[in-house]
Amino acid sequence: MVGKPRQLYRGRGQGLADTGGVSAGLRPNREALLRSLWPALAALMGYGAWAYYINAVYEPALALRAGLIQGSYAFVLTLLASLLYEWLFAVLRNRALRKTLTVGAGLVLQLVTIVSIHLVAGTPAILATVTPGLLIGGVYAALYVNLLGRLEARQPAI
Numbered sequence: 001m002v003g004k005p006r007q008l009y010r011g012r013g014q015g016l017a018d019t020g021g022v023s024a025g026l027r028p029n030r031e032a033l034l035r036s037l038w039p040a041l042a043a044l045m046g047y048g049a050w051a052y053y054i055n056a057v058y059e060p061a062l063a064l065r066a067g068l069i070q071g072s073y074a075f076v077l078t079l080l081a082s083l084l085y086e087w088l089f090a091v092l093r094n095r096a097l098r099k100t101l102t103v104g105a106g107l108v109l110q111l112v113t114i115v116s117i118h119l120v121a122g123t124p125a126i127l128a129t130v131t132p133g134l135l136i137g138g139v140y141a142a143l144y145v146n147l148l149g150r151l152e153a154r155q156p157a158i
Helices: 029-055 058-092 095-121 126-153
Strands: none
Touching: 029 058, 029 126, 058 095, 058 126, 095 126
């Protein structure tokens, strides 16, 4: 199930593939990092703006704090999940399970992180709070992993 990275990705001591990915040593190349960075920036802006908007009826400083917190953790979580998708897609060899395991691992990362943050923050309705983000995260994960599959399919055989 776990094996050597595919051509699409670079491993330790190997050359850099043209389309890029994450190496077996978890060091992303430029293409994988850029591919992961854009959605993370979108998450920062989208979730941050939403949290600010929802809390703007209260004190402006609270709305700004909520936007920065929500936007920051959305950025970090999206970036880490995307890099996880890149790495898992590269190392999982079982084609039948590769997409499912990659998406599932990302959702577990998101669930554990988001629920932990809300437990620490004392959020009263955690399930209702995190469900929309998990649904969006699940759709994002499926789209991202399908993109990786299409990029891999375009690679010339060696």
